[in-house]
Amino acid sequence: MKVxxxxxxxxxxxxxxxxxxxxxLLSSGIDSKLLSLYxxxxxIKEQYLFDKxxxxxxxxxxxxxxxRKVLKRLNLYSSLSEKYSKKYLKNRPKGFEHFSFPFSxxxxxxxxxxxNADIIHLHWVSDGFLDxxxxxxxxxxxxxxxxxxxNPFTGGCHHADGCFKFETTCSHCPQLxxxxxxxxxxxxxxxxxxxxxxxKTEQLKITAPSQWLTSLSQKSNLFKRFAHYTxxxxxxxxxxxxxxxxxxxxxxxxxxxxxxxxxxxHNVSDKRKGTDFLIDALKRFSNDDSxxxxxxxxxxxxxxxxxxxxxxxxxxxxxxxxxxxxxxxxFVLPSLAENFPNTICESLMCGTxxxxxxxxxxxxxxxxxxxxxxxxxxxxxxxxxxDFVLKNQSKxxxxxxxxxxxxxxxxxxxxxxxxxLYSEILNVND
Numbered sequence: 249m250k251v252x253x254x255x256x257x258x259x260x261x262x263x264x265x266x267x268x269x270x271x272x273l274l275s276s277g278i279d280s281k282l283l284s285l286y287x288x289x290x291x292i293k294e295q296y297l298f299d300k301x302x303x304x305x306x307x308x309x310x311x312x313x314x315x316r317k318v319l320k321r322l323n324l325y326s327s328l329s330e331k332y333s334k335k336y337l338k339n340r341p342k343g344f345e346h347f348s349f350p351f352s353x354x355x356x357x358x359x360x361x362x363x364n365a366d367i368i369h370l371h372w373v374s375d376g377f378l379d380x381x382x383x384x385x386x387x388x389x390x391x392x393x394x395x396x397x398x399n400p401f402t403g404g405c406h407h408a409d410g411c412f413k414f415e416t417t418c419s420h421c422p423q424l425x426x427x428x429x430x431x432x433x434x435x436x437x438x439x440x441x442x443x444x445x446x447x448k449t450e451q452l453k454i455t456a457p458s459q460w461l462t463s464l465s466q467k468s469n470l471f472k473r474f475a476h477y478t479x480x481x482x483x484x485x486x487x488x489x490x491x492x493x494x495x496x497x498x499x500x501x502x503x504x505x506x507x508x509x510x511x512x513x514h515n516v517s518d519k520r521k522g523t524d525f526l527i528d529a530l531k532r533f534s535n536d537d538s539x540x541x542x543x544x545x546x547x548x549x550x551x552x553x554x555x556x557x558x559x560x561x562x563x564x565x566x567x568x569x570x571x572x573x574x575x576x577x578x579f580v581l582p583s584l585a586e587n588f589p590n591t592i593c594e595s596l597m598c599g600t601x602x603x604x605x606x607x608x609x610x611x612x613x614x615x616x617x618x619x620x621x622x623x624x625x626x627x628x629x630x631x632x633x634x635d636f637v638l639k640n641q642s643k644x645x646x647x648x649x650x651x652x653x654x655x656x657x658x659x660x661x662x663x664x665x666x667x668x669l670y671s672e673i674l675n676v677n678d
Contacts, residue, residue: 249670252365253282254356255372258290261590262372262396265457265481267292272482272663278670281361285354285377296361298354298377328353329376339426345520345585346406347423348399350440352379357386365389367670372396374406380443387447390673392666394479395456397587401468403433403440407520407585414468441470449473453673455666457481457588458609477669481588482662483653487566488573488597490650496574502558506540507638510576510600512591514545514562522582522605527553529582529631539638542572573598578637584624586610596653599646603633613656618649 251273255266266282271292273280280294287297328351337347353376356362370378370393399406403418411422414437421433429435444452455477456462462478465471497504509530513523533539534554542558543551551557563569573579579595581604588609592602602619604610614621620633637644655661 249667249674250279250364250366251281251369251670252361252367253280253369253371254362254377255282255284255370256375256377257286257288257372258282258284258295259286259288260372264590265396266369266371266394267295268482268484268659269663269666270294272659273667276660276663276667278667281365283356283359283361285375298356298359336424336427336429336432338428340423341425343519344405344409344423345518346374346399347404348374348406349404350378350380350436350443352376352382355379355382357383366674367392369394374399380440384443385446387451389451391447391452392669392673393452393454395454395461395465395587398461398464401440401465401470403435403437405433409585412467414464414470416469418469437469444470450475450673453477453669455479455669458612460609460612461587477665479665479669480657480662481590481593482659483590483593483597483657484566485597485654485658488570488594489654490597490599490647491571491574493575493577493646496571499571500568500575502542502575503540505538506556507538508540508542508576509578509580509634509638510542510544510572510595511580511582512544513551520583520585522584523551525584525605525625525627525630526580526582527551528627529634530555532627532631533635542576544569544572569594570598573600576600577641578603578619578634580604580630580634581610582630583607588612593653593657596649597657599648599650599653601637601644601649603630603637605630618644618652 253266253270255263257263258267270280270282274294282295283298285298329349332349362368368389368391397406398408402408402414403421405423408414418433418437419431421430424430424433452474454465454471454474456465457480459478462476466476494504511526515521530541530553540556540558544560544563546562573595579600579602581589581592584605584607586608592613595602596618602614604614605624606621607624611621620637622629622633
């Protein structure tokens with residue numbers, strides 16, 4: 249069984265999820281490879297950066313690359329995604345997240361690693377990596393597609409913000425108002441559907457980390473005819489595991505007597521991350537010298553409140569991140585739109601309770617025994633939930649939280665679910 253994982257990047261929530269699955273499959277004896285358009289340093293084996301020189305004459309590719317580079321500097325060349333963005337996203341309303349197009353300048357199917365695979369496992373493949381028309385018109389292989397957001401089955405948005413037009417036509421897109429064509433999302437959805445019509449129903453299997461996203465996909469115009477499976481993202485239970493708070497704090501030089509609130513702030517300008525709600529909630533603890541707030545992410549430098557604040561900056565080392573979770577009394581995720589966040593999975597694996605808004609698939613992770621779910625947009629209740637967890641640590645038993653998270657998210661169990669799915673799809677005759 250030869251599996252090739254396709255992901256735009258090996259970083260970010262989706263990229264990390266793909267990378268972890270790939271690594272566990274390797275350790276389970278599966279011939280697994282990971283191919284990405286962008287790649288960041290990693291010690292995991294069998295990772296490959298997509299390069300056209302792998303299937304086209306290298307000299308020709310280099311000449312074309314240099315020629316395009318010159319044209320780009322002269323503003324005479326743009327990629328397909330850039331062209332469509334400039335034309336169809338101009339004057340797009342602010343406050344919306346990513347919107348991407350089903351077009352690409354590259355051909356995944358021509359790559360020798362893809363040609364040699366038995367199963368193509370797609371992950372997050374937006375931003376110019378997957379060309380729907382070329383891929384699905386020409387793909388004769390079995391395909392598993394793990395959804396990490398809604399984009400694969402919408403006209404272009406990655407989070408529909410309560411819009412359900414992806415179930416029908418995606419016309420009059422609320423995220424394209426004031427643009428040149430608010431119906432362009434319908435055009436894109438039709439392109440996707442025409443492409444998917446070229447493959448047989450049993451050829452493609454859809455998975456999603458949360459039942460929430462699975463249910464949305466099952467109702468979508470694009471994917472409703474395909475079989476769906478809810479298979480969670482796996483967490484590295486050898487790194488993200490229970491350790492005592494004293495042990496973790498000693499390593500990180502964090503005072504034992506402090507009540508520690510941990511959160512991640514990689515992009516505070518993204519309204520969906522809800523950082524403003526968290527800041528407002530924390531300000532209500534103003535001047536409480538028993539509380540230590542610890543933030544992770546480059547954007548943490550832009551955050552201020554009247555509490556002791558330990559700014560960790562960007563943490564790339566998973567071991568350090570695990571020790572931060574274990575050091576915390578509570579991990580807070582104030583996101584307003586989420587699928588199945590890796591950060592919550594990691595916190596729970598470390599035995600640390602979670603406070604989060606009740607959105608997306610978060611309710612499938614957080615319950616009364618391991619944290620508190622909060623009504624979205626409600627700062628008062630977010631503050632009260634944080635305060636409750638800090639004052640009731642005995643209610644949230646770390647060993648118990650970690651044990652239950654291991655059962656739900658342990659890497660061997662999740663990897664086996666995917667291996668069983670691979671076997672199923674290979675044994676089906678179209």
